[in-house]
Amino acid sequence: MSGSENSAGAAHGAASLTNVRHVTVIGSGTMGSQIAMVSALAGFETALVDIAQDPLELAKDQLWKRVDRDVEKGRRDGGDVTAAKNRLTFTTDRDAAVASTDLVIEAAVEDLAVKRSLFTSLDAVAPERTVLVTNSSNIVSSRIADATGRPEKVCNMHFFNPALIMECVEVVPHPETSAETVDTVTALAEAFGKSVVRLRREIPGFVANRLLNAIRREALSLHDEGIADVEDIDRAARTALRHPMGPFELMDLVGIDVVYLIRMAEYEQTGDPGSLPAESVTRLYEKGKYGRKTGEGWYTYST
Ligand SMILES: NC(=O)c1ccc[n+]([C@@H]2O[C@H](COP(=O)([O-])OP(=O)(O)OC[C@H]3O[C@@H](n4cnc5c(N)ncnc54)[C@H](O)[C@@H]3O)[C@@H](O)[C@H]2O)c1
Known part of the structure; x- marks a missing residue:
């Protein structure tokens, strides 16, 4: 670890969270x-917003089942969970939720036009102090910040799926994001119990997914050039590198369609042919072999 300015595992410190008490999350899907x-479990008054009642009811049902199971299994304290449930509200009234909130985490559908229009509306209603972040995996916040009158209070705050379990949160400023905003978002993520990865400047894919993509790209090139079989490349990742699963097993789990669409979205942003999906991924995608969800991808699964 020598040569690093920070000791391993050190928190980012400095930042103060005195201004954040109420958090609003937009989009009640997988991530939101x-x-x-x-957020509620970490003690923040939290509003979860969606465009319709159905996704909110589904989210509530799934969340309650999940945290109740955690209590039954002794993984969480019953009192903490009850208090968190009382701190979390589910609403379609976005403007009312945002009117007195300190920080908004946008986790709506991955569509630039939707996000830009959302940020314009949030900017119109949220108090001047309110920080607006996006959980987008693929859209850097500079493409959204100029839809608001407060670009210095906008950045990416990128969680990983499932957000209740995964520790990492990437905090990614765009060129106009203020240091104060980065500190506030970092401190919030740490208050959520997360391990924060701060980027100095934005880049598509951020850090974790770029690392993942580098391994995936190499695995695909080893396969496509006929150097080794899928099973052997996965075995090397598991038994030599101690990865919990190999890159092909992981693609089947995530979905070949998701892998393909993420590469296409990156290509749209970079224009770099190196961003395009590998030929073998495109072939699987075009045949509808999406991995576990369709019963076949790199591997075949019995249902
Ligand atoms: N799924 C993942 O693994 C993952 C991981 C990290 C980040 N992300 C990012 O998180 C965001 C959400 O992804 P997801 O997988 O949770 O999507 P999802 O499709 O599961 O959920 C999106 C939700 O947003 C709602 N929504 C759409 N437009 C809205 C609007 N204008 N206002 C309020 N709600 C709206 C939808 O009704 C839906 O409930 C995306 O930007 C994605 O890039 C996803």
Whole structure:
């Protein structure tokens, strides 16, 4: 670890969270619902917003089942969970939630036009002090910040799925994000019990997914050039590198469609042909072999 300015595992310190008491999460899908629960469990008054009642009811049902199971299994304290449930509200009234909130985490659908329009609306209603962050995996916040009148209070705050479990949160400023905003978002993530990775400047894919992509790209090139079989490349990752699963097993778990679409989205941003999906991934995608969810991808699964 020598040569690093920070000691391993050290928190980012300095930042103070005195200004954040109320958090609003926009979008109650896979990510937003769990991010809101993480926030409530960490002691913040939290509102979870969606465009319709159905996704909110589904989110509530799934979250309650999940945390109740955690209590039954002794992984969480019953009193803490009850208090967190009381701190979390589910609403379609976005403007009312945002009107008195300190920080908004946007986790709505991955669509630039939707996000830009959302940020314009949030900017119009949120108090001047309020920080607006996006959980987007692929859209850097400079593409959204100029839809607001407060670009210095906008950045990416990137959680990993499942957000209740995964420790990492990447905090990614765009060129106009203020140091104060980065500190506030970092401190919030740490208050959520997360391990924060701070980027100095934005880049598509941030850090974790770029590392993942580098391994995936190499695995695909070893396979596509006929150097080794899928099973052997996965075995090397598991038994030599101690990865919990190999890159091909992971692609089947995540979904070949997701892998393909993420590469296409990156290509749209970079214009770099190196961002395009590997030929073998494109072939699987075009045949509808999406991995575990369709019963076949790199491997075949019995249902
Ligand atoms: N799924 C992942 O593994 C993952 C991981 C990290 C980050 N992300 C990012 O998180 C964001 C959400 O992804 P997800 O997988 O949770 O999506 P999802 O499709 O599960 O949920 C999106 C939710 O947003 C709601 N929504 C759409 N437009 C809205 C609006 N205008 N206002 C309020 N709610 C709206 C939808 O009704 C839906 O409930 C995306 O930007 C994605 O890039 C996803």
